[in-house]
Amino acid sequence: MSHASGRHFLQIPGPTNVPDRVLRAINRPTIDHRGPEFAVLGREILSEIRTIFKTAHPVIVYPASGSGAWEASLVNTLSPGDRVLMCETGHFAVLWQQIAARLGLEAEVLPTDWRHGADPDAVEAALRDDSAHAIKAVCIVHNETSTGVASRIGELRQAIDRAQHPALFIVDTISSLASIDYRMDEWGVDVTVAGSQKGLMLPPGLAFNAVSDKALAASRNARLPKSYWSWDDMLAANKSGFFPYTPATNLLYGLRESIRMLLAEGLERVFARHRRHAEATRLAVAAWGLEVLCANPDEHSSSLTAVLMPEGHDADRFRAVVLEAFDMSLGTGLGRLAGKIFRIGHLGSFNDLMLAGTLAGVEMGLARAKVPHERGGVAAALDHLAK
Ligand code: PLP
Numbered sequence: 001m002s003h004a005s006g007r008h009f010l011q012i013p014g015p016t017n018v019p020d021r022v023l024r025a026i027n028r029p030t031i032d033h034r035g036p037e038f039a040v041l042g043r044e045i046l047s048e049i050r051t052i053f054k055t056a057h058p059v060i061v062y063p064a065s066g067s068g069a070w071e072a073s074l075v076n077t078l079s080p081g082d083r084v085l086m087c088e089t090g091h092f093a094v095l096w097q098q099i100a101a102r103l104g105l106e107a108e109v110l111p112t113d114w115r116h117g118a119d120p121d122a123v124e125a126a127l128r129d130d131s132a133h134a135i136k137a138v139c140i141v142h143n144e145t146s147t148g149v150a151s152r153i154g155e156l157r158q159a160i161d162r163a164q165h166p167a168l169f170i171v172d173t174i175s176s177l178a179s180i181d182y183r184m185d186e187w188g189v190d191v192t193v194a195g196s197q198k199g200l201m202l203p204p205g206l207a208f209n210a211v212s213d214k215a216l217a218a219s220r221n222a223r224l225p226k227s228y229w230s231w232d233d234m235l236a237a238n239k240s241g242f243f244p245y246t247p248a249t250n251l252l253y254g255l256r257e258s259i260r261m262l263l264a265e266g267l268e269r270v271f272a273r274h275r276r277h278a279e280a281t282r283l284a285v286a287a288w289g290l291e292v293l294c295a296n297p298d299e300h301s302s303s304l305t306a307v308l309m310p311e312g313h314d315a316d317r318f319r320a321v322v323l324e325a326f327d328m329s330l331g332t333g334l335g336r337l338a339g340k341i342f343r344i345g346h347l348g349s350f351n352d353l354m355l356a357g358t359l360a361g362v363e364m365g366l367a368r369a370k371v372p373h374e375r376g377g378v379a380a381a382l383d384h385l386a387k
Pocket residue numbers: 014065066067068092141143144145146172173174175195204
């Protein structure tokens with residue numbers, strides 16, 4: 001077997017690079033999850049994690065991937081046949097719709113061109129049309145990881161309020177939490193869906209539901225079947241720092257460490273760091289003469305940049321060249337964007353020199369794969385970073 005010297009560049013938009021501090025925290029003996037030492041860990045995490053969601057409400061932690069948190073958000077709040085309003089912002093929004101359909105919910109879908117976020121005016125109009133209040137929840141993916149477009153959650157909240165509609169507001173922050181400004185309580189979000197493997201800088205394996213009082217009230221009448229995902233069991237056990245079934249103990253050690261790191265840096269600084277890296281990346285893309293997929297400057301994602309390939313060039317072939325030549329993984333195009341875009345992840349544990357290396361790998365890869373482009377993308381990004 002061949003051996004690649006140096007560090008692999010994991011520049012997909014999640015899972016992200018896990019910092020050494022988090023890896024070391026995970027690398028400890030597993031303890032009795034029903035013993036007193038665990039209760040201390042559980043209580044610290046369940047209290048501190050709320051700061052990351054900007055909520056005073058409970059945050060439920062499942063041993064699961066993000067898709068589990070999607071399912072949990074629906075089965076705990078809704079009943080068979082309920083209508084939900086969803087915006088098809090990209091591939092992940094489509095997958096969430098599929099879960100809703102499989103659960104027996106009726107999804108009313110507002111389309112987009114996959115280059116724009118959820119449109120607050122369209123959401124308002126759909127809710128105004130629903131004078132009988134048959135729509136029970138509005139489900140939005142905050143940061144569409146498949147497109148690099150971030151929907152404007154605060155403005156969507158205002159749209160729901162203008163329509164004076166009582167639907168729950170359920171938001172997927174899987175690739176925005178701890179990377180892009182997100183304010184659960186201020187924006188009146190009822191359920192926040194999240195995962196461990198992106199801004200939280202952990203390996204995959206933890207999924208989250210943060211739940212408002214209104215969501216908890218809805219859960220008392222929700223009739224979709226649930227067992228593993230039941231909020232009741234979780235919240236009852238969480239009161240004393242425990243879980244109703246075996247938690248992912250070692251990932252929770254990692255979570256304690258990542259929360260400490262994020263709070264030490266300060267959430268606003270974390271957001272600013274991501275914003276700056278996204279700006280530098282877009283400057284590089286423009287200098288290469290390539291196009292960013294996101295078409296609305298107010299909706300550029302800070303956690304990833306999706307880049308359109310020139311006509312006649314396959315993005316996956318380019319990604320394969322970059323992996324082979326420079327040991328760097330870039331994100332693939334998903335769903336209808338397969339082969340048409342590549343995605344540069346710049347979220348999680350990441351700094352200026354890592355971004356410089358990432359963009360250097362892209363620029364060298366474009367040359368090696370003979371993709372038509374101008375040189376100077378890295379230089380444009382470095383100028384921005386040096387300011
Ligand atoms: N939602 C978004 C925005 C995502 O980016 C992802 C995965 O990347 C998911 C949901 C699904 O999460 P998972 O693959 O962890 O189940």
